[in-house]
Amino acid sequence: MRLFMFFRHGFCLLAGLSAMAFLGGCDPRREPVENFLEKHWQDPLPPQGAPPAAFSALEASLSVQSCAQCHARQFEGWKSSLHSKAMGPGIGWQLKLMSQEQGNACLRCHAPLAEQKALVALDQAWPNAPQHPIPEYVSRDLAHQGLTCASCHVRGHQRFGPPPRIEPSEGGPHGGFRVSKAFEDSRFCATCHQFPEDGPQIAGKLQEDTYRQWLASRFARGGAGKQTCQSCHMPDRQHLWRGIHDPTMTRKAIDVKLSIADLGGGNHEAVAEILNSGAGHHFPTYMVAKVELLFVRRDADGSVHEFGRQMIGWQVDTPITREIADTRIPAGEKRVFRQAFSAPENRDWEIEVILRVSPGEHYERIYRDSLQQANRLPFDAIELLRHALANVEGARYELMRIRAEKLP
Structure with a gap:
């Protein structure tokens, strides 16, 4: 059945610190990047769980519109990016033909949060769709928001991000955030833009091989000429991710x-x-x-x-x-x-x-x-x-x- 052949090959059609953030644990800024990424990009990502009792509804929300209340510049960039369109009709029509297992393989990058996968399962009437009510911190359209702010920055309702340019004052929203240099490392993006060695291949070439291509380039070398994925596709930390569409x-x-x-x-x-x-x-x-x-x-x-x-x-x-x-x-x-x-x-x-x-x-x-x-x-x-x-x-x-x- 030629129409559905491409599903079997793994290719789905279709990037401030409060001092209180470090209490009770080691400084994540000193944690090796690979260790941080292994935990941060677990497959599958675990559910966020119940938000802290002190959180307001706005702080607990996973919706991009909630993040935009304080991070308007990042939101405006994201809104114009392909990340915001990761759950568009190009993948939507395919999900109508997929099993839950096949769909989740695509959602790993297109809508990676456990809460997003649960919403898709409900929409598609997949057999393992959750039976319990949707938590208040999960907006009904979260799955359709694609690769959201929370996809990269929220785990267990705790916020994560790159080293701040200006040290923020204490007492900010959602308990501040934990800092990791991983957000400035190309390996952060490789989670979705690089297949493993045993991933889907054509003619001996990985279908997703961008990180390794970068490693072989002059841009990956140290020194003044080094360019990471972020420095090129997120200049000045803009959430644009411009590429060949631009x-x-x-x-x-x-x-x-x-x-x-x-x-x-x-x-x-x-x-x-x-x-x-x-x-x-x-x-x-x-x-x-x-x-x-x-x-x-x-x-x-x-x-x-x-x-x-x-x-x-x-x-x-x-x-x-x-x-x-x-x-x-x-x-x-x-x-x-x-x-x-x-x-x-x-x-x-x-x-x-x-x-x-x-x-x-x-x-x-x-x-x-x-x-x-x-x-x-x-x-x-x-x-x-x-x-x-x-x-x-x-x-x-x-x-x-x-x-x-x-x-x-």
């Missing part, structure tokens, strides 16, 4: 040069050199996004002649079982794309390469393929699927145009 971020990742080689007899070759100068991982890192190179010749009379298309990206078939091509560019490396063309000898013309980005190209193919089999889908999944397809199609954009003049 044109400005993508332009910073690459340098493009276009030249022309004369092959004689009116035959030529356009040579596009793409250097991954700014991304600390492959460009693009996953199989989902693709960057298309469109080669065109523009004549003096205004006519435009397309003479080739090439792709940057890791192309895999829709069941996610077979690699078609891998033209991703590792960090710091260059890839050359050559395209032959002919042109009039005695007329003016110029060559242009247009870079177009499809951030969800792999999803587009899967969604279209699935809609061809809509008669095999639950009725309530079809509208979500159509919405998901419209979202990824609407995310396409033109990145840049580079011109090379005719050879002298």
Whole structure:
């Protein structure tokens, strides 16, 4: 049954301190990062439990809107990020087809809190859905909020965060917070952006391998040139997590040069050199996004002649079982794309390469393929699927145009 093949491969479609915070335990700032992360990202995360009796309803709440009351800047950034859309229609229609075990494997990163998983189980009528009433500190829409503030910052109703820039005064809300340098370490993000060695692979390559790609780059080296996931994707601690969906971020990742080689007899070759100068991982890192190179010749009379298309990206078939091509560019490396063309000898013309980005190209193919089999889908999944397809199609954009003049 081809429609459901990709579920079996583990790939789900689709980053101040009160002195009182340290009473009764060791200083977590001195705890090794790996020890902190092992506890912080348990799989699955345990429920928060009953909030402290002294907490107000606002302090106990896990909702992003509650956090926004004091952390408005972080909330505004998060609201515009893909983290806030982690439980959109792209995963919503798939959950209609999954068992609870399959769904929880995806929710581990898309909605990791135990309370979120419980709400999804209720929505999907899964067999192990909780029977008891929803706690007051859990808003009914918490599961649909995606990767929330609490996903990263709350465990057992205690708050955690990075070392403060300014020492806060005592007596703040929710008993202050515990500090860990793990929040400034790339390994914090690797929890969701790196599969283990025995994780799902295609052609011997892990489907999620961003952290290891970063480790192999110059950005992972110590010294002034080091760039962590956070310093690049959360500049000045902004909760933005911009990536290939954002044109400005993508332009910073690459340098493009276009030249022309004369092959004689009116035959030529356009040579596009793409250097991954700014991304600390492959460009693009996953199989989902693709960057298309469109080669065109523009004549003096205004006519435009397309003479080739090439792709940057890791192309895999829709069941996610077979690699078609891998033209991703590792960090710091260059890839050359050559395209032959002919042109009039005695007329003016110029060559242009247009870079177009499809951030969800792999999803587009899967969604279209699935809609061809809509008669095999639950009725309530079809509208979500159509919405998901419209979202990824609407995310396409033109990145840049580079011109090379005719050879002298």
